[in-house]
């Protein structure tokens with residue numbers, strides 16, 4: 036496996052395939068529409084079709100999330116769970132993962148994916164209705180969805196998308212960004228629809244629903260819950276090794292996990308905490324966003340910690 040070669044920055048010419056499907060919001064943010072969902076240009080119709088129709092097998096794991104919800108952290112934990120805490124040699128986190136819906140950063144053909152040994156780990160940022168592998172209820176993959184409070188997601192996403200090639204080098208203001216986020220006019224669409232789509236299916240057997248905030252505040256019991264769900268029994272010693280390897284500071288400096296091999300990926304490990312929204316939202320924005328959260332999450336049973 037392995038490969039420490041540099042992954043070139045996203046470019047439409049190399050990665051967008053169906054370039055005539057690319058669009059741009061008036062604020063300059065680039066996207067394409069797939070089944071009515073706003074997605075990045077590198078989520079191409081061909082890759083999406085492969086992801087949707089991919090035949091999973093027992094032992095497969097797919098971790099899913101809305102962007103900026105802690106999925107890379109979760110991915111590192113999953114890789115270590117499946118390897119009893121041992122970091123794979125001569126490879127990077129990215130090269131151990133399979134992001135089928137994306138033509139960048141690691142496209143693999145159906146044949147390459149079929150030839151991979153179990154357990155295969157897949158990544159997806161799709162909503163439930165567009166999920167990797169088709170209908171989660173009728174396939175043999177285990178799905179882990181990680182969610183995060185929407186104030187921190189909106190904040191993290193703003194800093195991540197600024198100036199990136201796949202977002203059309205978006206240079207809009209925070210105010211504009213928040214408005215687009217609320218309207219669902221950012222890549223992967225409306226946060227509430229995304230999270231609630233998975234939340235409503237969370238008790239259906241092969242889906243585990245997690246929260247970033249719980250992982251931060253209750254790491255050991257959350258990782259035990261995750262490993263049992265995936266079918267792995269870990270010793271407390273191994274859990275502790277995994278905990279140390281996946282702290283924010285270790286992931287940021289470790290060549291295995293810090294994504295140094297991807298160009299144009301600066302600022303990925305930004306704050307790694309709960310509550311960085313406090314430095315971002317104005318009082319007026321908070322008032323309005325809190326009302327929106329109340330309205331959209333009311334009666335769903337889904338709540339988040341915000342600090």
Ligand code: PPS
Nearest residue numbers: 102103104105106107108191282283304305306307
């Ligand atoms: S992406 O690009 O959508 O796949 O991003 P994703 O990995 O889902 O989320 C990125 C945010 O997760 C933070 N992060 C961590 N937090 C705590 N501990 C660890 N180990 C960790 N690794 C990544 C990352 O810093 C992003 O959040 P912000 O708030 O921007 O710091």
